Amino acid sequence: MKKILPYIAYFFILFLYACTNEVDDLFDVPAQQRVNEELKACKQLLTSSENGWRLEYYPSANQSYGGYVMILKFTDKDVTVSSEITASPTKSVTSLYSLKSDMGPTLNFDSYNRILHYFSDPDNKGGAGLGKGYEGDYEFIIQSHSENEIILKGKKTKNIMKMIRMETSGENYLTELLNLRNSITSVQGILGYKGQINGKEISITMPSDRKMSIQVSNNELLNVAYMYTLSGIQFYQPIEIGGKEVTGLDWSKEHTTFTYEGKNLEEVPDPVYPKYLKYLGNYTMTYYFGSTERNIPVKLVNKTYNASNKLYELQGLPFPLQVNYNTEKDCMEILTYTTNDYYVAVWEITGSATLSWSTGLGLIGQLKTGTDNVYEFVDNGVWGSKIARGFILWSASGEYKGFGGDSRFQYIVLTKTKE
Known part of the structure; x- marks a missing residue:
């Protein structure tokens, strides 16, 4: 009997193990079926809207950049995206998407879409800068859905976002939205x-x-x-x-x-706004290109005025020059800045002829003694022991000459035209 007992125990363990596997199998199959059915239902819902869905998109985990409207129109494999960020209601980009199971059903935008991935692209220099961008999502957990609304949660930001069934075309919606947005921001x-x-x-x-x-x-x-x-x-x-x-x-x-x-x-x-406005108008811009004096008719126009940016645009040069309004000193100021193609860099001109596009360096327009309309641009005092006497267009490959005109501007003077 003692010899038989170990065998009985062994077969009993095998029996329990077999039963356990059988129970798991019984639950695994229906669970997977439920997941597949849910994914199928989500796809049917996404593709059922003739005009697509309006996504209320918030990048960044603390919503640092606010929210933006994106219009998404789905087929079985593709999604066509348009958005207010393009400022063109007719512009759209088509790419792939997928529905997967990961902590529940997920909506994933797998292939690059320059509209949809604008806020999640780490190569975007905006937001938190190169390497981070706007730190937005392109993968979403589908938390719930009804016939006209889908609730999403960003996998990265954890932001809750809604997709709402569109009752009109995306083009019509974005046109109306941009008109109202411009009314507010203007x-x-x-x-x-x-x-x-x-x-x-x-x-x-x-x-x-x-x-x-x-x-x-x-x-x-x-x-x-x-x-x-x-x-x-x-x-x-x-x-x-x-x-x-x-x-x-x-x-x-x-x-x-x-x-x-x-x-x-x-x-x-x-109260600052009237001071900003007084600099708008027509000027003659005098500067030297090498030893040659230039006298160019230019116009200073309003570009941006809000709490964080008070900017002008100087028109009449081969390129539009951004000019700041310095609130503290009540003057025009040409600060360094970068674009996709070139830098506007301050330049010593004399001595070692050092140049730099470090933030904050620049030239301020001081009213010439004895005049009421002549502004001489001198160093703003931020460059330490160096003195900026002009600016130069620069790029990663050297002096930027892509505009075909002057790229060096020395000893700048703006003389405002009297009305």
């Missing part, structure tokens, strides 16, 4: 808005990065990311003011201001 010369929301006094400042600061009754500061909609702006998530949830603000084109529950907010004038 307002200049104000610091923000003030008024009442749900019985609370509020004041709003709006930087240019689609994030809004709302001061509530002098004791609470709310910072919220937002995106543009057809009626105004929508917050990333609702905020509470006066005991009620506020999901966004409407925009009145007629009164060029935000509204809440039909009541207009009041604009807060920017």
Whole structure:
């Protein structure tokens, strides 16, 4: 009997093991079937919308850059994407997508799409800079869905984003959206808005990065990311003011201001704006190219005016020159900057003729003694022991001459034309 017992125990263990495998198999097959059925249902839903889906896309884990509209139209294998970021409602790009199972069903945009991957491309110099870009998502967990709405969660950022079934064409939607967005962003010369929301006094400042600061009754500061909609702006998530949830603000084109529950907010004038405006107009730009003096008619026009950037554009040269307004010194300033093709670099000219495109270096326009319209551009004092006396167009391969005209500008003077 003692000899038989070990064999009985051995066969009992084998029996349990076989039963365990059988139970696992019974559950594995239906589970996989359920996953496959869910993926099939998701694909049917994605492809069922004739006009596609509106994705409310927020890059960055803390929504640092606000939200953007993307229109996605699906076939069995492809997705065609258009967006407000192109500023062209008719522009679209088609690429591949897939549905997979990973922590639930996931929607993945596998092949590069220059619109859809704009915010997730680490080679994008915008956002956090080269190597990071805007730190956005291109893979999403499908958290839930109904006939007209799909809730996504970014795998990287964890941001919750919605896809909403489109009732009109993407081109029509984006055209209307861009018109309203331009109406909002074209307002200049104000610091923000003030008024009442749900019985609370509020004041709003709006930087240019689609994030809004709302001061509530002098004791609470709310910072919220937002995106543009057809009626105004929508917050990333609702905020509470006066005991009620506020999901966004409407925009009145007629009164060029935000509204809440039909009541207009009041604009807060920017006292700096008139100072910025006084430099706009026609000039003669005098400079030297080598030993040759140039006298070129140019025009200084408004480019950008908001809380973080106050810029002009100088037109009339072979290229558009960006000129800053220095708020502290109340003057024009030519600062170093980079484009995709070239740098605008400050240049010593004399001595070692050093040049640099380090941030903050530049030339300020000082009013010439005894005049009221002649501005001499001199070093802004940031370059340490070196003195900038002009600027030069530069690139990774040396002096940039892609515009076909002058690329060196020495001893610059702007003389404003008197009306």
